[in-house]
Amino acid sequence: MVFMLIRAGQTAGVLLAAALVSFLLFRFVGDPVNNIVGQGASVEERAATREALGLNDPAIVQFSRFVGRAVQGEFGVSYRFSQPVADLIGQRLPATAELTLAAMLVALGLGVPLGMWTAIKPRGVLTQTLLTLSLIGVALPTFLIGIVLILVFSVWLGWLPAFGRGAVTNLGWWTTGLLTTSGLRALILPALTLGLFQMTLIMRMVRSEMLEILRSDHIRFSRARGLRRPALIYRHAFRNALTPLVTIVGLQFGNVFAFSIVVETVFQWPGLGLLVIQAIQFADVPLLAAYLLLVALTFALINLAVDLVNAVIDPRIRQEAL
Amino acid sequence: MSPALSVNGLTVTLGRHQAAPKVIDDLSFDVGPGEILGMVGESGAGKSLTGQAILGLLDPPLHMAGGRIEVAGERIDGLSETAMRSWRGRRIGAVFQDPMTSLNPLLTIGRQLTETIRTHLPMNAASARERAIRLLSEVGVPAPEERMGAYPHMLSGGMRQRVVLALAFACDPMLVIADEPTTALDVSIQAQIVGLLRRMCRERGASVMLITHDMGVIAECADRVAVLYGGRLAEIGPADTLLREPAHPYTQGLMASIPDMRRRVDMLPQIPGSMPRVGGAPSGCAFHPRCSRATARCRAERPDLVGHGSCLAACWMPGDPSGFRPEATHAG
Numbered sequence: 001m002v003f004m005l006i007r008a009g010q011t012a013g014v015l016l017a018a019a020l021v022s023f024l025l026f027r028f029v030g031d032p033v034n035n036i037v038g039q040g041a042s043v044e045e046r047a048a049t050r051e052a053l054g055l056n057d058p059a060i061v062q063f064s065r066f067v068g069r070a071v072q073g074e075f076g077v078s079y080r081f082s083q084p085v086a087d088l089i090g091q092r093l094p095a096t097a098e099l100t101l102a103a104m105l106v107a108l109g110l111g112v113p114l115g116m117w118t119a120i121k122p123r124g125v126l127t128q129t130l131l132t133l134s135l136i137g138v139a140l141p142t143f144l145i146g147i148v149l150i151l152v153f154s155v156w157l158g159w160l161p162a163f164g165r166g167a168v169t170n171l172g173w174w175t176t177g178l179l180t181t182s183g184l185r186a187l188i189l190p191a192l193t194l195g196l197f198q199m200t201l202i203m204r205m206v207r208s209e210m211l212e213i214l215r216s217d218h219i220r221f222s223r224a225r226g227l228r229r230p231a232l233i234y235r236h237a238f239r240n241a242l243t244p245l246v247t248i249v250g251l252q253f254g255n256v257f258a259f260s261i262v263v264e265t266v267f268q269w270p271g272l273g274l275l276v277i278q279a280i281q282f283a284d285v286p287l288l289a290a291y292l293l294l295v296a297l298t299f300a301l302i303n304l305a306v307d308l309v310n311a312v313i314d315p316r317i318r319q320e321a322l
Numbered sequence: 323m324s325p326a327l328s329v330n331g332l333t334v335t336l337g338r339h340q341a342a343p344k345v346i347d348d349l350s351f352d353v354g355p356g357e358i359l360g361m362v363g364e365s366g367a368g369k370s371l372t373g374q375a376i377l378g379l380l381d382p383p384l385h386m387a388g389g390r391i392e393v394a395g396e397r398i399d400g401l402s403e404t405a406m407r408s409w410r411g412r413r414i415g416a417v418f419q420d421p422m423t424s425l426n427p428l429l430t431i432g433r434q435l436t437e438t439i440r441t442h443l444p445m446n447a448a449s450a451r452e453r454a455i456r457l458l459s460e461v462g463v464p465a466p467e468e469r470m471g472a473y474p475h476m477l478s479g480g481m482r483q484r485v486v487l488a489l490a491f492a493c494d495p496m497l498v499i500a501d502e503p504t505t506a507l508d509v510s511i512q513a514q515i516v517g518l519l520r521r522m523c524r525e526r527g528a529s530v531m532l533i534t535h536d537m538g539v540i541a542e543c544a545d546r547v548a549v550l551y552g553g554r555l556a557e558i559g560p561a562d563t564l565l566r567e568p569a570h571p572y573t574q575g576l577m578a579s580i581p582d583m584r585r586r587v588d589m590l591p592q593i594p595g596s597m598p599r600v601g602g603a604p605s606g607c608a609f610h611p612r613c614s615r616a617t618a619r620c621r622a623e624r625p626d627l628v629g630h631g632s633c634l635a636a637c638w639m640p641g642d643p644s645g646f647r648p649e650a651t652h653a654g
């Protein structure tokens with residue numbers, strides 16, 4: 001319980017730090033007054049706007065106000081789109097979230113079983129092939145994989161769309177591409193592109209983790225107890241590989257979020273990544289500040305989830321936690 | 323009645339090819355029903371590998387290149403992995419050295435006990451649980467019912483080794499291979515665990531192959547003793563005779579190197595020199611470079627086991643320790 005409070009406190013601290021960076025960006029990169037009233041405004045107009053925006057208040061007051069608004073999801077109006085930043089992000093978030101989750105699903109769904117296989121059959125032909133292929137997967141840049149996939153499956157074979165999100169269904173607070181065939185088809189290539197690198201990473205990690213655990217004393221002792229192979233591999237070895245796996249997957253989730261910018265650009269996927277690229281080009285500070293906070297929030301929540309899941313798996317962590 | 327364990331000509335090599343170096347070379351010994359055979363020898367002598375070979379747990383590159391292993395008259399070497407599994411844990415129990423790492427940290431000890439029981443015996447969850455609790459109380463774990471739900475890290479080293487013993491005896495094995503069961507423990511706990519092992523073995527009529535560095539442990543509970551040197555048997559015989567009148571100069575050196583029977587001896591500094599490395603055995607008797615009595619014959623011909631009183635010793639001049647003064651030796 002104390003552990004949970006401490007962790008929650010740490011999370012809040014990290015978020016506050018991110019908010020500070022985000023606030024400094026918002027306040028000191030460019031002049032917000034300029035962006036609102038335009039270059040031609042008179043000095044009096046400027047002063048009035050400055051007063052109205054509260055820019056003359058002490059920094060700490062301004063920061064508190066910024067945090068207070070951020071908590072309510074208010075980040076002001078985008079310079080470029082002249083829309084509330086929260087609305088813009090709300091429109092784009094579902095696309096990125098679905099892409100990221102699908103990519104992680106690909107990475108885990110393939111990476112874990114293949115990693116297990118290569119650990120259990122270390123000398124098999126399939127193992128050697130997979131290990132070689134995975135090296136290529138690690139070495140190839142993500143955008144190149146995307147372009148090759150587009151070339152093969154969209155241009156040559158014409159099976160799958162090369163860009164866009166397909167038809168989406170609006171659920172009110174969320175627009176999903178998962179309910180239409182065209183939406184699902186459009187998801188395949190970007191998700192593969194984004195997930196492939198993670199898959200090879202997870203595969204190699206599961207493999208080395210499993211190999212190490214299979215050599216450990218307690219597995220030897222379990223063998224000496226005559227346990228059956230499935231029990232040995234899943235109940236004993238795999239479960240012990242799970243905590244490092246969960247930790248890595250948590251970290252990678254953040255990376256996938258970051259890499260999604262590349263993939264969204266390649267596939268013209270209408271998500272946050274694409275939005276942020278545009279925001280950077282136009283120095284759209286409110287949007288960037290909000291994105292920064294969102295990324296920090298995502299990381300913080302994932303870390304919290306990793307700690308919780310690991311505490312469920314490992315009684316030693318649980319004991320420390322209580 | 324056939325012996326509980328019979329090892330005949332066991333040879334283990336490092337690799338599978340013809341010229342692969344021998345880690346265990348033509349090793350033969352028996353363990354009688356209900357008997358405790360102590361196995362001693364310097365680090366690297368091949369004690370653990372002998373135990374692993376019996377359990378069928380040799381991992382590549384180690385390879386059982388020859389010999390015959392029988393448990394209660396049934397041959398078990400060369401069995402398929404599936405067939406071997408019904409021996410391990412069922413009729414052959416095992417105790418490893420370090421109780422801190424022998425148990426799976428993520429499963430309760432109750433779970434580890436019941437899974438072992440249910441793997442080998444046709445029991446439902448409730449009766450397996452009952453048996454597990456009874457086992458825990460037999461090995462002296464206090465409040466066994468509550469301990470069923472404990473994870474290994476919540477128990478002390480001594481308690482964990484008791485749990486490991488409960489696991490080894492879970493399905494009433496006829497043979498238990500105990501590989502240095504007390505080495506990793508506190509001195510104050512060691513005697514308790516040794517006493518427990520002996521009691522369990524006597525009560526259940528199980529035979530034990532007890533690997534140890536500790537001559538004190540041997541003196542306390544072994545019926546017979548086997549001394550290994552460089553993967554070969556140097557001497558074997560009844561504990562009282564062998565400890566009193568060791569026939570092989572190596573055993574004599576071992577005995578002389580014990581300043582205090584209760585103290586753990588890892589190295590044997592009183593015997594100068596060191597055991598030959600794997601594949602680097604000298605000609606003749608492997609021990610001759612360290613032996614004060616070595617003659618031309620010892621350097622040229624390898625001695626076979628010969629009877630010396632009630633013991634068997636692989637030495638050309640067994641017995642007669644009067645001329646053997648370890649501190650006067652000059653290793654060559």
Ligand SMILES: Nc1ncnc2c1ncn2[C@@H]1O[C@H](COP(=O)(O)OP(=O)(O)OP(=O)(O)O)[C@@H](O)[C@H]1O
Pocket residue numbers: 336345363364365366367368369370371372382383384600
């Ligand atoms: N997996 C392996 N690969 C290569 N050599 C090995 C392997 N396992 C054991 N050996 C060698 O085999 C020899 C016998 O090892 P073993 O573990 O049986 O010794 P031991 O008598 O149990 O020693 P200790 O008292 O240190 O436990 C040693 O020289 C060791 O180096």
Ligand SMILES: [Mg+2]
Pocket residue numbers: 369370371501
């Ligand atoms: Mg050993």
